[in-house]
Amino acid sequence: xxxxxxxxxxxxxxxxxxxxxxxxxxxxxxxxxxxxxxxxxxxxxxxxxxxxxxxxxxxxxxxxxxxxxxxxxxxxxxxxxxxxxxxxxxxxxxxxxxxxxxxxxxxxxxxxxxxxxxxxxxxxxxxxxxxxxxxxxxxxxxxxxxxxxxxxxxxxxxxxxxxxxxxxxxxxxxxxxxxxxxxxxxxxxxxxxxxxxxxxxxxxxxxxxxxxxxxxxxxxxxxxxxxxxxxxxxxxxxxxxxxxxxxxxxxxxxxxxxxxxxxxxxxxxxxxxxxxxxxxxxxxxxxxxxxxxxxxxxxxxxxxxxxxxxxxxxxxxxxxxxxxxxxxxxxxxxxxxxxxxxxxxxxxxxxxxxxxxxxxxxxxxxxxxxxxxxxxxxxxxxxxxxxxxxxxxxxxxxxxxxxxxxxxxxxxxxxxxx
Numbered sequence: 001x002x003x004x005x006x007x008x009x010x011x012x013x014x015x016x017x018x019x020x021x022x023x024x025x026x027x028x029x030x031x032x033x034x035x036x037x038x039x040x041x042x043x044x045x046x047x048x049x050x051x052x053x054x055x056x057x058x059x060x061x062x063x064x065x066x067x068x069x070x071x072x073x074x075x076x077x078x079x080x081x082x083x084x085x086x087x088x089x090x091x092x093x094x095x096x097x098x099x100x101x102x103x104x105x106x107x108x109x110x111x112x113x114x115x116x117x118x119x120x121x122x123x124x125x126x127x128x129x130x131x132x133x134x135x136x137x138x139x140x141x142x143x144x145x146x147x148x149x150x151x152x153x154x155x156x157x158x159x160x161x162x163x164x165x166x167x168x169x170x171x172x173x174x175x176x177x178x179x180x181x182x183x184x185x186x187x188x189x190x191x192x193x194x195x196x197x198x199x200x201x202x203x204x205x206x207x208x209x210x211x212x213x214x215x216x217x218x219x220x221x222x223x224x225x226x227x228x229x230x231x232x233x234x235x236x237x238x239x240x241x242x243x244x245x246x247x248x249x250x251x252x253x254x255x256x257x258x259x260x261x262x263x264x265x266x267x268x269x270x271x272x273x274x275x276x277x278x279x280x281x282x283x284x285x286x287x288x289x290x291x292x293x294x295x296x297x298x299x300x301x302x303x304x305x306x307x308x309x310x311x312x313x314x315x316x317x318x319x320x321x322x323x324x325x326x327x328x329x330x331x332x333x334x335x336x337x338x339x340x341x342x343x344x345x346x347x348x349x350x351x352x353x354x355x356x357x358x359x360x361x362x363x364x365x366x367x368x369x370x371x372x373x374x375x376x377x378x379x380x381x382x383x384x385x386x387x388x389x390x391x392x393x394x395x396x397x398x399x400x401x402x403x404x405x406x407x408x409x410x411x412x413x414x415x416x417x418x
Contacts, residue, residue: 020176022144024059026137031055039082042261043217050085056104056133056142057091064095083254087220087244088118092127099127106135110145113173114165116221117237120153124245126192129180132173146173147180150192161226164237200242202292202319202330202356205249208235212253216261220253248285252321271415274337274347275397277314286316292332293317294357313338319356320405320412330356331365333405333414340394347418351403352390367391368404 034054041047076093092101101119113132131147157166212220224240272283317334340346353367367389395418403414
């Protein structure tokens with residue numbers, strides 16, 4: 001109890017000194033909840049970023065919901081995708097049409113607000129405003145000590161090419177958040193203008209991942225350069241930015257880093273619900289085929305699919321990564337569905353494995369489907385020379401099945417609910 005009273009007293013004193021700044025108390029249960037739920041990271045700094053960012057985000061949202069003068073809808077990123085803190089410090093949330101990035105720091109010195117380049121120069125991540133947040137875990141408080149706009153960062157901040165941060169002196173920050181609320185309310189905020197980044201194909205992703213996986217024990221950002229890489233030990237920022245902006249690629253790199261450093265087991269299987277696909281509600285890891293294949297699957301490649309292959313309604317795919325290695329032939333698992341023609345209730349399903357680059361599949365690859373997870377009803381096909389292998393069947397709504405693709409003794413499994 002005495003520590004809580006002492007913290008409250010410190011906060012009140014600070015509020016007198018800095019009346020325009022927001023001070024929030026950190027409670028013991030805040031730290032306990034985050035410690036119990038914290039995600040795995042491959043190096044200590046990322047683990048600390050994950051902890052601090054989660055703490056700041058939770059406390060700031062609680063303050064917004066109880067004390068801030070806002071009525072708009074809140075949306076948070078990366079609250080459900082903490083893998084981003086493996087790579088970059090900071091959190092973003094939107095309040096109505098206004099995007100904010102919170103930049104936490106534990107340093108006592110707040111002479112500058114230093115914002116990682118990713119939050120400024122990646123179009124999908126660029127925000128309207130950037131808030132500096134000082135965190136003091138010894139005294140259990142945090143303060144929002146100032147904010148700035150995207151335009152001010154680009155025009156007046158000093159760019160640190162070594163750490164790749166935009167650093168703005170505190171004299172150029174606005175300390176009163178009511179100014180930001182007013183600008184948002186009257187739509188006077190300065191919209192960020194950001195140059196587009198290249199479209200990253202899977203081959204390029206593999207190539208730069210080989211480089212980024214070399215940074216065991218420290219941040220892969222240190223291998224990124226704003227100039228043309230002099231050798232294969234660096235990655236140019238445009239490609240890095242394109243990777244960070246693509247959720248599925250960023251998560252794949254995260255999984256590779258965790259697996260290589262900690263030898264963790266693969267991510268638990270999560271079922272995909274095919275009935276939702278008919279309503280265009282897809283799990284984010286199941287992508288349009290044009291995003292994962294370097295060629296187009298024509299009508300003849302689909303088989304008959306209950307003799308109506310030309311009218312396949314939904315097609316989605318996913319890259320299969322055996323052993324999280326980058327030096328094996330890449331294959332994709334493709335799922336195509338449509339209402340079965342001979343019944344009003346069943347869904348026709350085609351499960352297909354094909355090469356990503358239209359070459360032949362690895363020798364010995366096998367595709368297996370377990371209906372209702374019953375191995376007695378398995379369908380198995382082995383492919384040794386053709387470019388694709390597939391199985392077709394129909395199932396009733398609510399049925400479950402499991403797809404297994406095996407190569408050289410390793411099995412990748414995907415589960416589905418019809």
